[in-house]
Ligand SMILES: O=C(O)CCC(=O)C(=O)O
């Protein structure tokens with residue numbers, strides 16, 4: 617029997633991982649065209665830049681004012697940038713530049729660390745965003761692999777601190793400092809998001825930044841034919857995202873258009889994830905986003921820290937906060953477990969209409 621397309625894809629992914637060089641390895645080997653695994657069937661189309669101005673929240677404003685701005689942004693587009701956020705510029709710059717340096721180590725230094733399963737608390741690999749299992753028309757089938765290599769650090773299950781031994785010491789220090797500092801910010805954001813919902817500050821707390829994904833997008837010889845990250849919503853309560861000055865992050869607006877989120881010096885981004893959409897009983901919107909590759913010459917680095925409730929075992933239930941369920945606005949979702957949500961994302965994909973619809977109370 618002839619091998620199926622799925623078998624062929626699986627073999628190609630296997631061979632790519634076996635090469636142990638990541639996407640950067642492809643670039644180092646001198647590819648001038650994009651290998652099929654990474655090929656987006658239609659060029660990612662975006663609308664003219666400049667017609668989207670991301671909401672901005674200055675955290676030095678009086679708290680009620682900041683909470684009102686957070687609420688308005690979370691209810692409308694589900695993403696905002698924060699300034700005067702207390703994370704020192706040097707902490708962000710150092711983390712971004714250490715991630716870049718890690719990925720730009722010679723092949724011989726980084727390839728032994730390439731693994732799709734964690735070594736200690738760290739995974740260094742090109743991780744696909746699963747395609748929905750339902751069949752899509754070929755013209756819209758997304759690429760199997762994103763044009764990026766990721767350094768992923770898990771901060772849960774490590775009471776004594778995560779085992780970062782495979783990272784160079786300077787990289788370990790920078791990432792730990794970044795995590796400490798952005799965790800403080802995340803707790804403040806959780807408080808503001810709670811206030812914006814009209815529930816007491818504790819309702820979304822305690823939150824933890826359990827998972828940090830540091831992405832390195834190598835320059836691409838055919839940037840318009842790949843995606844640095846396929847369209848998706850985050851599973852988290854919310855995510856704090858830092859990007860360097862290269863740009864490429866885009867969000868999908870209500871009318872379906874993709875627009876750029878331009879880098880802003882000194883600001884970091886906060887985007888709402890699917891868990892908070894459920895917990896807020898649809899008061900807050902999780903935002904669909906993706907990354908396009910802007911440059912054939914310059915790499916792009918970003919760091920996403922995903923915040924979740926401190927207790928989020930696979931069998932823990934979450935659902936709309938009781939305070940937000942009223943006769944006028946009954947529960948929009950049934951309670952679900954983390955495992956159910958993750959399984960649904962695997963099955964139905966990470967983009968909208970999201971797997972969350974599966975849990976909607978109709
Ligand atoms: O690279 C970016 O700017 C976005 C990353 C992202 O969306 C993610 O890690 O979930």
Ligand SMILES: [Fe+2]
Pocket residue numbers: 848849850905920
């Ligand atoms: Fe994301």
